[in-house]
Amino acid sequence: MELNNNPIIENKIEISTLKNFDNNINKKNDCIFCFLPQKRILFENDLIIIFEDINPIAKIHLLCIPKSHIKNINSLTINDLNLLNEMKNNSLEYIMKHYNNISENNIILGFHIPPFTSVNHLHMHCLVPPFNNCFIKFCKVNCVMRYLNTVINNIQNNN
Ligand SMILES: [Zn+2]
Ligand SMILES: [Zn+2]
Numbered sequence: 001m002e003l004n005n006n007p008i009i010e011n012k013i014e015i016s017t018l019k020n021f022d023n024n025i026n027k028k029n030d031c032i033f034c035f036l037p038q039k040r041i042l043f044e045n046d047l048i049i050i051f052e053d054i055n056p057i058a059k060i061h062l063l064c065i066p067k068s069h070i071k072n073i074n075s076l077t078i079n080d081l082n083l084l085n086e087m088k089n090n091s092l093e094y095i096m097k098h099y100n101n102i103s104e105n106n107i108i109l110g111f112h113i114p115p116f117t118s119v120n121h122l123h124m125h126c127l128v129p130p131f132n133n134c135f136i137k138f139c140k141v142n143c144v145m146r147y148l149n150t151v152i153n154n155i156q157n158n159n
Contacts (some may be wrong), residue, residue, distance in 0.1 A: 026034040028069040033121035033148035036065075043094050047086050050094050053125070059130035060099060064091045072114045073151050078159040084152055091126045102128055124148060 027034040036049060042062070043050040053061040054081065064087045070076065076084070092104055108127040112118065 012147065017085065023067075023144070026068045028121070030122050031069055031119075032125060033119055034069050035067050043090065045086075047083055048090055050091060050126075056132065058127040058129055058131045060095060060102075062091065062095065062126040064124045064126060066122060071120055072117050072122055073111045073146060074114050075122070076151065076155055078155055081155060084148065084155075087124050088148055091124065093130065095126060099128070109148040111148070111151060113144050113146050115145040 003072050007155055030159060036051060040051045041049055042052065045068075046067075048064055048066055050062055053063050057060060066087070070080070090110060095107055096102055096104070106128050108125075108129070109121070110125055110127075112125075
């Protein structure tokens with residue numbers, strides 16, 4: 001039997017090619033956030049995913065990530081402003097829609113400052129106090145986190 005007449009093989013090639021064209025998403029093979037299990041995903045669109053932090057330190061503690069693998073805030077350029085706004089708007093919207101009595105002012109959005117990163121896939125922490133009764137954790141977050149608005153301002157000023 002000729003290889004290229006085998007319908008099963010042809011079918012397989014077609015499927016894998018399609019996956020590679022999926023919105024030009026760049027994935028890194030050994031990255032846990034690039035291959036997040038579907039059951040953990042609370043919200044997704046073409047660019048971003050929102051899911052719960054596995055070790056919450058506040059009443060609400062979600063993470064928002066780009067679907068493409070971006071290492072950390074130092075890798076961001078002016079071309080990522082649209083992505084950052086997408087992360088901001090969808091996170092705020094998701095939290096205000098799914099939890100009661102929370103306004104934009106209650107929501108803290110921030111990133112790890114390298115090298116103090118946990119997972120090397122850019123992720124924005126979305127926090128709503130109160131914090132989980134742990135002052136050390138609270139301090140840790142505040143000292144090693146850069147707020148979203150600062151990240152956006154820095155990108156704009158460097159260009
Ligand atoms: Zn990744
Ligand atoms: Zn983190």
